[in-house]
Amino acid sequence: TAWQGPHACYGDFCVYSKPDFSGGRGIVVISLKKNAEAISMLPVLSEDRVAEIFQSQGVNVNFTDEVNTSPPLFRATAIPGKGIGLVATQPIRRGQRIMAYTPAIVVHRKFIDDLSKDEQYRLLEAGIGRLPMATRDIVMAQMGHSGDHRVLDIMMTNSFEMWMDIGQDGHHFGNFPEVSRYNHDCRPNVVYYIDGDLTHYTHAVRDIQPGEELAISYVDSFRVRSVRQDRAQRSWGFKCTCSSCSLPEPLANASDNRLWRIYEVENQIGDWNAKFEPEAIELLLSLYQQERLHESHSAGVLGLVALNYNAFGKQELAIKYALLALEAELIENGPKSRGVQSMLLLLEEPKAHWSWRKRI
Structure with a gap:
């Protein structure tokens, strides 16, 4: 295994560290032993180990530039x-x-549920103490809002859910301190995904000019304003004042109604037993644009649109929207996403695809 430790254990959970990971950035995992062993075999960690072996022989190589x-x-x-x-x-x-x-820092999804507060504190303190000083400093510089134990508060406020490619128990939470610098916007100009290899990526969803703030969405952007604001207040301790949440009441109500309409139309055209005219597809695209969701949340709907145009026998439109969906998938969900594979399959031969003329 690539890990040092276990440094401390409670129940099935132990602290493992790799302080020399990624040129001395370091990483700490609090999980089951079998998970720690599986995580050490992920390419981002195993290739780092291969690089160390090469460098020990005087060969300079870096797989994670x-x-x-x-x-x-x-x-x-x-x-x-x-x-x-x-x-x-x-x-x-x-x-x-x-x-x-x-x-x-990576912690198992059941860390909070299965351990007492005192046990959580002790494992987190053991973990933070194993990070290199520079990384520890940037972790501890993050904001918390609950007033709980400092490290636990930081983890609860700033961590992301992640599913690693290690089998059935890959569901963990990861703290990416640099990423926590992004503020929130319900209509963001930056999106993120976390691949199965532990890496958190952010990409611009539109052209951004110097002086503009970079923001991701902390909440489900398809929820109505009151739900989004309640989630932001409960989970992160702030009231969202983004341009969408700051609309005057009549415009905010109209926005909420559009979100409900998106839900209805999307479910309709996603039902392969439903009957509707192609105009419903155009309505859905228009609703996304009106709500400014077409920039940051378009991958899924563009894929659905491509499939439905193919189902109506409109090959040129199916290809057009499959290509747009493919671009959006790469930005929003990464090259390994199911959406990428789905659109590549459609583009390969639209008339041989399962969806061809399915609605005729």
């Missing part, structure tokens, strides 16, 4: 009413990668 480094696209600065945030310092084009980071 583009991970855990940030291009000079932004700066951290004070944002009125939000604390510290990220602002673009140069033009960023749609689809451009902004960050790619591995987590500093």
Whole structure:
């Protein structure tokens, strides 16, 4: 195994560390022994180990050049009413990668449920103490809002759900301290995905100009305003004041109604036994644009549109929207997503695809 430890254990959960990971960035895992062993075999960790072996023989090689480094696209600065945030310092084009980071701390999904508060505190303290000083400092610089134990508060406030490619027990939570600098917007200009290899990627969903704040969405953007604001208040301790949440009441109500309509139409055209005219597809695309969801949340709907145009025998439109869906999938969900595979299959031979003329 690539790990040091276990450094401390309670129940089935133990602390493992790799302080020399990624050029000294380090990583800590709090999980079951079998999971720690499986995580150590992920390419991002196993290739790092291979690089160490090469370098010990005097051969300079790095498999993770583009991970855990940030291009000079932004700066951290004070944002009125939000604390510290990220602002673009140069033009960023749609689809451009902004960050790619591995987590500093990974904890098992049942860590909170299965251990007492005291046991959680002790394992987290053992873990944070095993990180290199520079990484520990950036972890501890993150904000918390509950007033609980400092490290637990940081983990609960800033961690992301992640599913690693290690079998049935890959569901964990990861803390990516650099990523936590993004503030929230219900209609973001940046999206993220976490691949099965531990890496958190963020990409621009539209062209961004210098001086614009970079933001991701912390909540489900398809929920109505009251639900989004309640979630932000309960989970992160702030009331969302993004442009969508700050609309005057009549416009906010109209937005909520459009979100409900999106839900209805999307379910309709996603039902292969339902009967409807192609105009319903155009309505759905229009609703996404009106709600400004077409920039950050378009992969799924564009794929559904492509399949439905193919089902109506409209091959040219099916190809057009399959290509748009493929681009959006790569940005929003990554090259390994099911949506990418689905659209590649459709583009290969639309008339031989299972959806061809299915609605005729």
